[in-house]
Amino acid sequence: MSDHERISGLLPLAAAGLLDPEEERVLRRHAAGCADCAAALRAWQAIGAGFAALPQPAVPRDLAAATHRRLAAALSAEAARRWDEVVLACLALFGWTVGLSMWAVYRMVGGGYGALVEVEWAESLVWLTGTTVLAWLTAGVAAVLAAQRRKELWRRS
Numbered sequence: 001m002s003d004h005e006r007i008s009g010l011l012p013l014a015a016a017g018l019l020d021p022e023e024e025r026v027l028r029r030h031a032a033g034c035a036d037c038a039a040a041l042r043a044w045q046a047i048g049a050g051f052a053a054l055p056q057p058a059v060p061r062d063l064a065a066a067t068h069r070r071l072a073a074a075l076s077a078e079a080a081r082r083w084d085e086v087v088l089a090c091l092a093l094f095g096w097t098v099g100l101s102m103w104a105v106y107r108m109v110g111g112g113y114g115a116l117v118e119v120e121w122a123e124s125l126v127w128l129t130g131t132t133v134l135a136w137l138t139a140g141v142a143a144v145l146a147a148q149r150r151k152e153l154w155r156r157s
C-alpha cells in the first residue's frame with residue numbers, strides 16, 4: 001500500500017479529529033505535497049463542519065423515567081399474559097376432570113360399579129361429543145375474555 005493510499009484512508013478520521021498527533025503530523029506532511037489528498041481533506045473537513053452545524057436533537061428530560069415506566073408496563077402485561085395462560089390451562093384441566101367425573105357418576109348411578117367397566121360405545125360417544133363441545137365453548141368464551149382484558153391492558157399502558 002502506497003503512502004498516498006494509506007493517507008487517503010485516514011482523511012475522514014483526520015477531519016473528525018480522531019487521529020493521534022503522530023498520524024496527524026504524517027498526514028499534514030503528505031497533504032502539503034499531494035494536491036489530491038489536500039483537496040480531499042478540505043472536502044472531508046467541510047462535511048464535518050456541516051454535520052457540526054446541524055441542529056442537535058433535544059433529549060426530553062424525563063426520557064429515562066418514561067422509558068422505565070413503559071418497560072415496567074410491558075413487563076407487567078407480559079406477566080398478566082402468562083398468568084392468563086396458566087389460568088386457562090387450569091380451567092381446561094378442571095373442565096376435563098369434571099366432565100370425566102360426571103360421566104363416571106352418571107354411569108354408576110345408572111348401573112352401579114359394573115357400568116363403569118361395561119362401556120356402551122354409542123352412549124360414550126354422545127357423552128364425549130357433548131363434553132367436547134362444552135369444553136370448546138368454554139375455551140372460546142375464556143379466549144374472548146382474555147383478549148378483552150389484554151386490549152384493556154394495552155390501552156392503559
Ligand SMILES: [Zn+2]
Nearest residue numbers: 004034036037
Ligand atoms: Zn496523497
